Amino acid sequence: MSTTNHGEYYIPEPSKWPIVGTIALTTTVIGAVNTIHAGGEINLLLPVGLLLIAYLLFGWFGAVVDESMAGKYNEQVDRSFRIGMLWFIFSEVMFFAAFFGVLFYVRVFIMDWLAGGSNNAMTHELLWPGFEAVWPLLTNPDNAAVAGPDKAMGPTGLPAINTAILLLSSVTVTIAHHALRQDHRKPLIIWLAATVALGMIFLFFQVEEYVYAYRELGLTLDSGIYGSTFFMLTGFHGMHVTIGTTMLLVMLVRAIKGHFTSDNHFAFEAVAWYWHFVDVVWLGLFIFVYWL
Amino acid sequence: MSAVIEETHEHHDHKPTGIGRWLFSTNHKDIGTMYLWFSFIMFFVGGSMALVIRAELFQPGLQLIEPEFFNQMTTLHGLIMVFGVIMPAFVGLANWMVPMMIGAPDMALPRMNNWSFWLLPGAFGLLIASLVMSLMGMGSAPNFGWTFYAPLSTTYGPSSTDFFIFSVHLMGISSIMGAINIIATIMNMRAPGMTYMKMPIFVWTWFITAYLLIAVMPVLAGVVTMMLMDRHFGTSFFNAAGGGDPVLFQHVFWFFGHPEVYIMILPSFGIISQIVPTFARKKIFGYSSMVYATASIAFLSFIVWAHHMFTTGMPVAGELFFMYATMLIAIPTGVKVFNWVSTMWKGSMTFETPMLFAIAFIFLFTIGGFTGLMLCIAPADFQYHDTYFVVAHFHYVLVTGAAFGIMAGVYYWIPKWTGNMYDEKLGKLHFWLTAISSNVLFFPMHFVGLAGMPRRIPDYSLQFAEFNAMATVGAFVFGFSQLIFLYNVLKTQRGGVKATSKVWEGAEGLEWTLPSPAPFHSFTTPPTVK
Amino acid sequence: MRAATRVAGILGLMLISGLSHAAYQLNMTPGVTSFSQGAYDIHMMVMWICVVIGIVVFGAMIYSIVKHRKAKGAVAADFHENTTIEVVWTIIPFLILIAMAIPATRVLLAMEDTSNSEMSIKVTGYQWKWHYDYLGEDVSFFSNMSTPMEQIEGMEQKGENYLLEVDNKMVIPVNKKVRLLFTSNDVIHAWWVPEFGVKKDSIPGYINESWIEVPEPGIYRGKCAELCGQYHGFMPVVVEAKSEEDYVAWLDSQRAMAAEAAASAEKTWTQADLMNQGEKVYKTACAACHQANGEGLPNVFPGLKGSAVALGDIAKHIDIIINGVSGTSMQAFGAQLNDADIAAVVTYERNAWGNDTGDVVQPADVKAAR
């Protein structure tokens, strides 16, 4: 098999992974629905599906890593991967955009309308006469049915620390990247490890913050629209940090194994882009969810 | 010179065999074929549901099915036609044709391509399973319309709604991966010399469609996720008691939903723009304005969504904005129509089946576009909204628009796919039956709609009887005519007059330089484009 | 082929015979309000513009299909670009659109202006009925479809106003600007009377406004126009416009009926009276879901025939009806039915369809349970 394929087309051989992927995802979602319907009692299909997903990730990425290490990919393949990753991140941006859109709609329109603004004077007068539009919303329109939180989550403390951590991690991953580009393995590993550590600390603090919100602030998923938007945005972000940290960890392992070279490290770059994306989303969160 | 590097190096045109060829495929043609067959099967499934609807509506009164089941039929018919027929058919056509048209051997990301396809049977399996359960008397399938407005789908949704939600997630993943693949293919796999402004219009329309998909499918995923949270985890997104708003659901849904309807038409525009020049034996008129018009339509599609929501009581400034923005779409769409007509003008036309479908498309889509324009006039929409006038509008743009475009494309390209000519007589028979019956089916809907018949009802008052009976007759003729199409496709697949590589006298483009049937790997060496 | 003609013949016969009880209508109604007239005018204008553009475009196409066909020896010209003409056919449609937008804007602004209304009615959508509340008049009632199931299922000849008739019409005075306030108790509905040109969503938790001013007395019929579940198709709107005097008289009669109902809730009823009244209430309020035979619909609506609730603890039974079951379509009927009606329907459910408990529930029991 050739080692350098520059200027040639590459087409992968048939692969079982897509089918495994389909079975894994379908099993997982059936398991998830059954679990929800059983009131939280774990349905067997859910763990089976999740294991299949894990198998899929190891298997598929493993195969790609092997092929890449075997030098089968040429520049064109590399470019396809890059385009793919960029537009994948764009689709993630749109996913978050939906939730940010909801937040803005709630804050700009719903609060105003429930309080009688625009063409909703009668909404206020007849349905929610006691409603006051203050954000964060602590007293819901029907506070007896949906009890609001006791207190709001401010921007200082954990959220501020977490902002610093994520910003810092963006710097460390960039330093690692520079090191990689100069083939300096040791700093690469050190800075990458630092990034992973920062990601984990972030997640740890986020869990702390959630515990605090539930225990001390009475701020929960079911405490009305403030809780809904708060936990959906920060929750999906946290999920992305988890994924990002895991991917960084894999990159760390691969870096230690010596997989990357200064001119061939697409996987590393993709993960770094992803990490920056997660970072930017956090900035949006910090500003619009915690601060303003 | 470049060459395809394959794992299995021995044969140049090596085809995997057996079931594995399909399950594990990394070949754009095989995957395209699977998409197309999936879509075709779903067409019969969703169409059969439409026939159930039409049978119940043949006469006033409840004859055949319960109102509850009627709602399930309407919902699944809409969902299957949109997500299971039109979209997969387009992706199938893109898979087959885009690599050939730009001079590539395959799609850019072949394994992901296969995954995109195989998620669909999973997604629709979930959806159809809930219908099977409903038929067996276990709960109800989704019954809230393809637009699944909250709170009907949240607080009041049947428990199968959760399967529906995840099924939409899977479809979303599939569409996003499909779209990424097409973008990567077009950006990265073009043959030397194939600049953007030399790409065939079909490739252009798909390129733009792919962007629409990546931009809005995640939003759809977001809205169903919020539904799931509202249903089971106590959030209040669509519940005023907790500070949410049911109308918020509609905003997010239609932010997806309106671009979605252009996702379902732009590739058909592309197909028509390939076919008309071929059979007029004349270059497409106004190539670059066609490209710009497509891009303008795509752009505008993001700022018009609330024209579906004029009756929700938006502030009047919002109503005006969305009315004006929507009206603007008529301009670039008009440019396309005028360009097609100018392409025919002073051509040397022949009327094989693809051309017949293309011409019918231009007529009937334009009629659907006109009714769209009427709908976007807010004060008049207060009367049209949620009546059969809307149903008439969207079947004109979807059935005689999108679906006719697909049928035209199948007839146009099937000789390239199979190496055989289809049966022209059967094709023409299929065309005439389809074109006439679709009008018998959908035209009367304008009248009953204007006369005040709401949509999504299993029974109606007496003044609507005649036209409903007529529509039902049209529906059955239309439905059964599609069996001719099926037969013709199967027959062509099996054999027939061998097609030349160019197939059509007036055809131009890289795909026609390949032999018919096209080789397993389209262009093993990149062609050069002047 | 012969079979096909036969089928077509039969279908054709079915078309002309039997079904043509009501005159059909091809176009939008101009209606009776300034609203509906405005909508109609703009509809006609846009439609004719489209027809004219259609004639031009399709005319050009048909001409070229006829003239420029290869079979006639046409040879393809080779022009394929002309910037001037592209600009022209971008600008002309734009001007046409502006011509449409101006009157459309004018009509819309008039429609959305609810100021200076003389009275207000709050309209609340329920699955599947409307509730009308005359604000400040102390008059409110439910309006259910009154077309009998027998007609719907084809066991009886369908009446003239099939599916468009209700037990209690909404009544308004003529020539008064009446403001309508729409909201909902459960899912989204839409209140629509074509002859008024008013279609507004009724949305739980929010109030939408619209207005009508009807010039002539008469009965106007419409329907719910937003999918709201099973019986969405059976949720008519009927409005009767009366002269000012008749309207006032009607208001008085409504108040008198309410007083009577209140009085009946005080007295003690016989079982037979309760059963009679109970059956009536059941048919209008409950049968849509639990079915006339009390068997419900499997997995959607529980049957009450032989159900644990209907045979078990009376207090629980009353409680479910007063407070509903939250998160299901079983509404809280406490606000919709008075004590007597609830007592009657409970008695009915406990004694009908072979539920022979012999229990008698009195309005006082319900009052105590509230």
Ligand code: HEA
């Ligand atoms: C392929 C799908 C498709 C396409 C292409 C369109 C195209 C358009 N649609 Fe349609 N639409 C749907 C699918 C589609 N629609 C569906 C599925 C629904 C219902 C959803 C649901 O509720 O279930 C819907 C509903 C819908 C509504 C909501 C109605 C209601 O519920 O009350 C509106 C309102 O504005 C609308 C408008 C338009 C307009 C203005 C266009 C324009 O793009 C049309 C532009 C084209 C032309 C105008 C014709 C050609 C132009 C010329 C020849 C130039 C000169 C013309 C003039 C200047 C007049 N559509």
Ligand code: HEA
């Ligand atoms: C691309 C999309 C698409 C297509 C192709 C169609 C095709 C058809 N549609 Fe529909 N339709 C929608 C998209 C589409 N539709 C949407 C989005 C809605 C809105 C849903 C909602 O309100 O939520 C809708 C709603 C809708 C309604 C309104 C329902 C209601 O409001 O209650 C009706 C009513 O007549 C209808 C009819 C038809 C008919 C008769 C066809 C015909 O073209 C179908 C032709 C039939 C066949 C192709 C079947 C062939 C089958 C056989 C011959 C039997 C043999 C069987 C086997 C071999 C298994 N459709």
Ligand code: CUA
């Ligand atoms: Cu109420 Cu439809």
Ligand SMILES: [Cu+2]
């Ligand atoms: Cu739209």
